[in-house]
Amino acid sequence: MQDIASAAAPTRAGLREWLGLTVLALPTLLVAVDINALFLALPQLSADLGTSGVEQLWIIDIYGFMVAGFVTTMGTLGDRIGRRRLLLAGGAAFGVVSVLAAYSISPAMLIACRTLLGIAGATLMPSTLALITNMFRDAKQRGAAIAVWATCQFAGAALGPVVSGILLEHFWWGSVFLPAVPVIAVLLLAGPVVLPEYRGPDAGRPDLTSVALSLLAILPIIYGIKNLAAGTDSPAGPIAAIAAGGAFGAAFARRQLRLDHPLLNLRLFAQRPFTLVLTALTLAGVAMAGTGLLVTQYLQTVLGYAPAQSALWFAPMGLAVALGTLLTPALTRSITPKTAIAGGLALSAVGAGLLVAVGSGDGPATAIAGVTVLALGTGPLFALGTAIVVGSVPPEKAGSAASMSETANYLGGTLGMAVLGTVAAAIYHQRMAGAVPADVLGEAARRAQETVAGVGTAAAGLPPADAAALVQAGQDAFTSGLHAVGLISAALFTVLAALIAGLFRPEPANQHG
Template sequence: MKSPAKPARRWLALTVLLLPVLLTSMDISILYLATPAIAADLAPSASELLWILDAYGFLLAGLLILMGNLGDRIGRRRLLLAGAVVFGVASLLAAYAPTPPALIAARALMGVGGATLMPSTLSLIRNMFDDPAERTRAIGLWTACFAGGSALGPVVGGVLLESFAWGSVFLINVPVVVLLLVVARSLLPEYRHAQPERLDLGSVALSFAAILPLVWAVKTAAEERAVTVPVAVAAAAGAAAATAFAVRQRRLRTPLVEVRLFANRRFTGAVVAGALAMFSLVGLMLYNSQYLQLVLGRSPLVAALWLLPVLAVVAVTAATAPLVAARLGPAAVFGAGAGLAAIGMLVVGGTPVHDGLLRMIVGSVLVGAGISPLMTLATDVVVAAVDPERSGSASALSETANELGAATGIAVLGSIGAAVYRSSIMDSLPADVPAGAADAVAANLGTAVEVADRLPSGVAEPLLALARQAFVDGLGAAALTGAAILALLAMVAPILLRRGRPLRR
């Protein structure tokens, strides 16, 4: 099917497509400012709190490849609308979840719905915009919404939490989903593969067998700070399934994933860069919102307002990235962007307990300014690599890497911070803290604040000072880890982008 005839209609349709992009990316980070309220209301353990944050991203990442291929076969608009319904229902369930396991399950169901939305939007853009220059601009706006949505999540969450309970961060999804369902059918064209082949169920099974054990192994190893026998077995099983998956794809006429694309260094560099960029950006957003609230004592609304500069920079740099790349070349943008983000991580890593507001915001702005243009160009390289009929699966591959990067960033950087926090607390816990409260204090900073509120001031004040210093120590360790990864990316990505063959448009 051809692109919409009128340019104005194409751009109006793009506006509709940006709604689910904002929703799905916001829901990666919107819980950050709500974690203190969730900790107070549901009393999750440290592991449960990380799973509440992670379940959405991991299910999203695990299902993207399947859903992208399903959209190629049944129609991308149809899959988009079906996924929106699932996403909306799951948001309602999350808003009224009575226990941590119920909230984790609802977040997982949201990930199922979100997995249908992301590849559908990107593949529709690939079909709607035939002109490479127009497509790059459209993808720039898509990336601005995707990366900007991750930065916008805490802002929206802060505004809502100022007046409403933590469930409001999920209820906000429902009216947007309703609006999408109303307008999408009339504005969005339908696309599907002209002669779709049967979905290879063996490939689907292998994709799950590869992604889920590897995700579990990474998360568990980060939480336990050790590679145990179960972790090693899970990682080996996931790696074996991934190898079998890759071999199977090379033998299929219509594979789930075009593994041959990875022979092109530009494509590989773009996928890896997108994943590592999201790893660092989302991992950072986990910390700065908690720092503003729980260390500096800002209200959710004030914390949200301080995050607005990060959102603005992300949106502007994503939209202008194609112009900069046209002048300097993609390789230069990849290298400079990753390097700038690494510097921002180092700035954040030195944030002190007191008077660290300006340092945190400046560092976060530098991270956003470096990562946002990198994400825009990475997405454009991937989407331009295949014919329009296969754009759903290519989009899903790109988004799988990005979402795995985001979810792994939360798991790894979050677990590094949690481990340092707990170690610092247990090494220096005041003797007059009640024995029953020690484990709760060591779980996370939000729980420590709740415990301190119930203790006499002579005990509460030194306990809070210790907990806040421990949190900042964890923040520094996580930020330095992110800086090292981004510095490595700054060196490797330009090499891959320069040496790879130009991808056809």
């Protein structure tokens, strides 16, 4: 085994490192695809396994819960036991459990498999990013490599529903898990050959108390946010979960500041570039997730597209982020990173603003153009910002920094769907409060005031003219919510662009190695 204490990496990467990047792209794509793999398969698997509504929610959400809860622990664990070792072990577990998930015979078995997949997935993302940081010590090469990594991440998220849709056209619901098997096989065969091992020479033993506190902080917060976003009848439980997570988070923070070898180095927030970029990554995730959620719902509930059609129409958003990250290294040959990030965020504000022009009777063009421009503008932030975060620490601590970047992205996405989704739902409810005819009663009226799908059910028993008016009112109300989310997102991107332009002062390149 080679570790940092005993061997210095070459200044510039060679053929082995670039081949290693190709291998690292595979688990990056895999985790991104797997996050969205089950959305289109849910109706089939529910009919086959007989899942309840609560079980469906756990099947979908538990994977993300586990990734969010364990990514910090796994990033630091890789620093201590070796990143290649953790990557290969996590990859092997991911492959085995994917097969078990594909052939699940009960909802409980599938939930258990998704739980284990989330824990295994948490080992893959920080390990890949940390290895890239160690393999590519030259700043320009590292920037290009991280851009490729980010491109794979967002391309995978965009292609996940498309791949699932194609598989479901020909095979059973479990087939969406099986693409992981050949990907993991390549990783396990090629990884030991082209990936070097890295670990911190002075890493202490894992602090299990910090691990427990981090889980007790993150999981209740994510749980509470998701349940509030789902419109639970009693918000007391989710709010209590968020409060409990916040209390454990405060205890976690106090412990990290006292430890010589913390699980998470909170002192990094004293560095302005680090704090600005992590804030930007989180808030950009809020805007992207919120607009993405509303546009996918617009495609299905207002325009009436099937899920597979919606996935194809929505793919340009993920592909635009991928293109933006891939083009960033070439862009920074002529402009500074600060200009690239701030300019990209300003472009994203324009894209979010386009969503205000979407009409309920329009086709998909304006909405897709808006989220595509928005996504394209975030490319420099995700490519350069991620490099800034992992470059803020010595190479032997890159796994911990990578996990912070991933946590910011996931937390931003969760907040975006929860907060902006709730804003849109409130606007819809307010607009529909007086729009439901008096002869629509009880549960049908309540559902019509909550969702466009409920409007369709309520309209079925009305005279044609009244039914058409109610459907139009529902579509207009939903589009008003989309407009509000577009305005909020445009404001977020504008503020972030101004903060980066005015306050960002990058640290000297290669300060840690």
